[in-house]
Amino acid sequence: MSGPLLDRMDMHVEVPRVEAEELDRLSVSSLDMRRRVEEARARQSERYEKTNYKYNADLSGAVLRTHVQLSREGERFLSAIYRTTGLSNRSYDKILKISRSIADLDGCEEIHEEHIAEALQYRVLDRADWKR
Numbered sequence: 001m002s003g004p005l006l007d008r009m010d011m012h013v014e015v016p017r018v019e020a021e022e023l024d025r026l027s028v029s030s031l032d033m034r035r036r037v038e039e040a041r042a043r044q045s046e047r048y049e050k051t052n053y054k055y056n057a058d059l060s061g062a063v064l065r066t067h068v069q070l071s072r073e074g075e076r077f078l079s080a081i082y083r084t085t086g087l088s089n090r091s092y093d094k095i096l097k098i099s100r101s102i103a104d105l106d107g108c109e110e111i112h113e114e115h116i117a118e119a120l121q122y123r124v125l126d127r128a129d130w131k132r
Contacts (some may be wrong), residue, residue, distance in 0.1 A: 010057065010094050010097065010098065010122075011094075011098065011122040011123065012122070012123065013121070013122050027037070027106075036105050037105070038086045039107070040101065040104035041055065042057055043104045044101075044104060044105075047067065048067070053061075053067075056097045056100045056101050056104070057097060057101075059097060060093060061093065062096070062098060063119050064093055065096075066098050067100075067124055068099075068100050069109060069110050069111065070110065070111045070113060071110045071111065071112045073110050073112065073113045074110070074111050074115065074116055076097075077113040077116055077117070078092075078096075078099075078116050081095075081116070081120065091123060094123065094125060095116065095119045096111075096119075098119035098122055098123070099111045099115045099116045099118075099119040100115075102115040102118050102119055105116045130131060
């Protein structure tokens with residue numbers, strides 16, 4: 001796939017096959033995950049209630065940056081990733097949105113380095129471009 005097409009996808013991950021024995025050891029039940037997602041969506045709805053937006057996925061560009069609060073270390077980390085990897089602006093925005101959602105799942109208003117690091121894992125096809 002071309003870079004511009006990949007840029008338009010929020011997430012691209014490889015999902016390896018899980019062995020049957022490992023299925024019983026999953027750390028989060030579907031019910032627990034559903035509760036966390038519902039709480040995160042409620043945070044987003046509240047955050048954007050005075051806007052035309054409802055969820056992180058609705059945001060882009062300058063609007064995204066007004067609603068994303070990075071911690072100091074998160075800002076330094078994302079800035080370093082951007083400078084050293086050649087991410088496109090669109091990929092940068094996707095990583096911000098994914099990081100915002102991960103922080104919402106953690107119940108954090110501020111996005112930290114670990115949220116960004118996790119978001120980067122969900123942009124696996126971007127990393128192929130980083131090596132060029």
